[in-house]
Amino acid sequence: MKTLLLKKSEVDQLIKMPDVIDAVEDAYKAFSSKQVVQPGYIGIKLPDHRGEIDFKLGYSRTSEIISMKAHSGGFTDNPEQHGVPNSMGTVLLFDAKSGTLICVMDGSLITGLRTGAAGAVSAKALARKNSRTISCVGTGNQARMQIRALTEVMKIDAIHAWSRTSDKRLLFKTEIEQEFGIPVIIATSKKEAVEQADILVTTTRGEGDVVEASWVKPGTHIVAIGADAPGKQEFDPEIFGIAKVVVDSVSQCCEKGETSHAVKNNIITRDGIHAEIGEILLGHKSGRESEDEITLFDSTGMAIQDNTTANRIYQNAINRNIGSFFTFFE
Numbered sequence: 001m002k003t004l005l006l007k008k009s010e011v012d013q014l015i016k017m018p019d020v021i022d023a024v025e026d027a028y029k030a031f032s033s034k035q036v037v038q039p040g041y042i043g044i045k046l047p048d049h050r051g052e053i054d055f056k057l058g059y060s061r062t063s064e065i066i067s068m069k070a071h072s073g074g075f076t077d078n079p080e081q082h083g084v085p086n087s088m089g090t091v092l093l094f095d096a097k098s099g100t101l102i103c104v105m106d107g108s109l110i111t112g113l114r115t116g117a118a119g120a121v122s123a124k125a126l127a128r129k130n131s132r133t134i135s136c137v138g139t140g141n142q143a144r145m146q147i148r149a150l151t152e153v154m155k156i157d158a159i160h161a162w163s164r165t166s167d168k169r170l171l172f173k174t175e176i177e178q179e180f181g182i183p184v185i186i187a188t189s190k191k192e193a194v195e196q197a198d199i200l201v202t203t204t205r206g207e208g209d210v211v212e213a214s215w216v217k218p219g220t221h222i223v224a225i226g227a228d229a230p231g232k233q234e235f236d237p238e239i240f241g242i243a244k245v246v247v248d249s250v251s252q253c254c255e256k257g258e259t260s261h262a263v264k265n266n267i268i269t270r271d272g273i274h275a276e277i278g279e280i281l282l283g284h285k286s287g288r289e290s291e292d293e294i295t296l297f298d299s300t301g302m303a304i305q306d307n308t309t310a311n312r313i314y315q316n317a318i319n320r321n322i323g324s325f326f327t328f329f330e
Contacts, residue, residue: 001095001098001100001102001193001327002325002326003101003102003103003104003105003325003326003327003328004103004104004105004314004317004318004323004324004325005105005323005324005325005326006101006103006104006105006106006313006314006317006322006323007102007106007132007323008102008108008109010105010317010322010323011035011105011109011110012015012089012105012109013311013322014202014313014316014317014320014322015113015309015312015316017043017113017117017120017149017152018152019150019152019312019316020068020113020114020116020117020149020309021117021120021121021149021152021233022312023114023117023280023308023309023311024097024114024117024121024305024308024309024330025121026122026306026308027114027302027307027308027309028273028276028277028278028281028307029058029278029282030061030062030248030275030278030304030308031248031276031278031302031304032276032278032279032281032282032284033126033278033282035060035061035062036058036059036060036061036204036304037059037061038057038058038059038249038302038303038304039057040256041054041055041057041303042054042055042080043055049073049074050074050077051069051072051073051074051075051076051084051086052072052074053070053072053073053092053263054071054072054073055068055069055070055192055276056069056071056301056302056303056306057255057303057306058302058303058304058306058307059096059227060282060304060307060308060311063307063308063311064095064096064097065093065094065095065096065307066092066093066094066095066099066263066307067092067093067094067097067113067288067303067307067310067311068091068094069089069090069091069092069107069110069303069306069310070080070089070090070107071089071090071107071111072087072088072089073078073086073087074086076086076091081108082127083233085108087108088107088109088324089106089108089109089110089111090104090105090106090162091103091104091105091106091107091110091121091306091310092104093105093116093310093314095206097151101328102314103310103314103317106312107126107306110306110309110310110313111301111306112142112145113143113145113304114301114306115142115144115146115299115301115305116144116145116146116148116226117149117305117309118223118225118248118297118299118301118305119146119149119223119225119297119299120145120149120150120152120153120190121148121198121277121281122223122246122275122277122299123150123153123154123221123223123272123295124153124180125126125246125277125281125287125288125289126221126246126287126288126297127198127199127221127297128198128219128221128279128288128291129296130194131154131198131199131221132154132155132156132157132198133156133157133158133196133198133199134147134150134156134158134159134197134198134199134200134201135158135159135160135161135162135163135173135187135194135196135199135200135201136159136160136161136162136193136201136203137162137163137190137193137195137198137200137201137202137203137234138163138202138203138204138226139161139163139169139171139172140163140169140199140203141167141312142225143161143172143201143203143259144202145175146174146201146203146223147176147180147182147227148161149251150199150201151180151182156180156182156184157182157183158173158180158182158184158185159176159183159184159185160184160185160187160192160193160196160197161173161184161185161186161191161193162186162187162189162192162193163204163244169186169306170186172184173186174221174261174297178306182204182301184236185271186311189279190209190215191212191215192213194211194215194216194218194228195215197216197217197220198219198220198221199220199222200220200221200222200223201222201223201225202217202222202223202224202225202234202235203225203226204226204234205226205232206226206227206228206229206232206233206234207232208277210233210234210235211235211236212236212241213235213239213241214240216242216243216294217238218292218293218294218317219291219292219293219294220294220295221294221295221296222235222239222243222283222294222295222297223290223295223297223299224257224258224296224297224298224299225299227256227257227258227260227261227263227300228256228257228296228299228300228301229256230255230260231254232256233258234258235258235261237261237262237265237267239262239264239294239296240259240262240267240272240296241262241267241268242294243294243295243296244274244289244294244296245259245262245268245272245273245274245296245298246273246274246275246276246277246280246293246296246297246298247259247273247275247277247297247298247299248276248297248298248299248300248301248302249276249300249302250254250270250276251272252300253273253298253300254273256300257299257300258296258298259273259296259298272304273287277297290306
């Protein structure tokens with residue numbers, strides 16, 4: 001069997017955000033329907049703070065596709081010393097019926113796309129229908145991706161933005177206003193940004209001062225992205241005492257997500273988690289139940305999101321005859 005090779009430029013033309021949102025919804029539903037095998041991910045941190053590389057593996061029973069994604073990050077000297085990006089990814093797809101490697105694709109875009117799509121999926125399920133104002137705590141690439149995804153599912157009137165670096169805040173404002181025509185208001189403090197939010201998106205590195213629970217107004221939907229590894233934290237755990245808590249994976253979020261801090265501090269138990277997002281999408285659990293309810297979606301990122309997104313890309317490539325084939329066996 002031949003193996004398809006897809007370069008980054010080819011991946012970019014093979015999938016757009018609406019397709020990614022659909023793929024992520026499929027992933028969450030499959031996970032909560034027990035149609036997924038997803039071992040814990042493996043991460044390797046290299047000596048001298050050079051960077052790290054993570055490996056995520058997932059199997060979808062519905063599509064009979066196995067995926068493995070390797071994603072590196074933190075190699076800050078790469079552009080100058082090696083002429084390559086500081087973060088890179090590769091995805092392998094296998095036919096689960098035979099174990100055959102059917103596709104090798106650049107994975108640099110997939111993580112950002114499916115993480116952005118996760119926020120939009122949660123907003124569709126949990127945000128107030130009249131939400132119009134987004135607040136971004138963190139103004140890096142993932143904040144941009146969250147906005148790109150949210151514009152696909154809602155109308156945004158204004159974005160309030162805060163990050164620790166003024167240059168990054170101003171660049172975010174310029175780029176978002178040019179791309180979408182949505183006014184971006186630079187907040188004078190993290191507290192000011194949070195207080196303005198109908199939907200609060202946090203995409204920081206999970207280090208430093210946290211968002212205080214008292215800053216969050218009734219009716220806010222929170223998309224918590226930054227705490228995706230043990231030790232990372234963006235929120236005062238007390239927020240879990242007043243919010244309806246929804247997670248992508250109970251086990252992952254209790255181990256390394258924002259939820260883990262609330263569990264460790266005995267603010268909630270695992271049973272206090274309202275639902276996995278897939279359970280809400282399937283109609284097994286309720287979503288938002290009042291206009292004043294604070295809802296919090298803890299997204300740690302799952303291999304099955306990579307699986308369904310990469311499979312969409314692969315199927316599109318086959319249908320459109322994009323990419324090049326090679327074979328390991330003559």
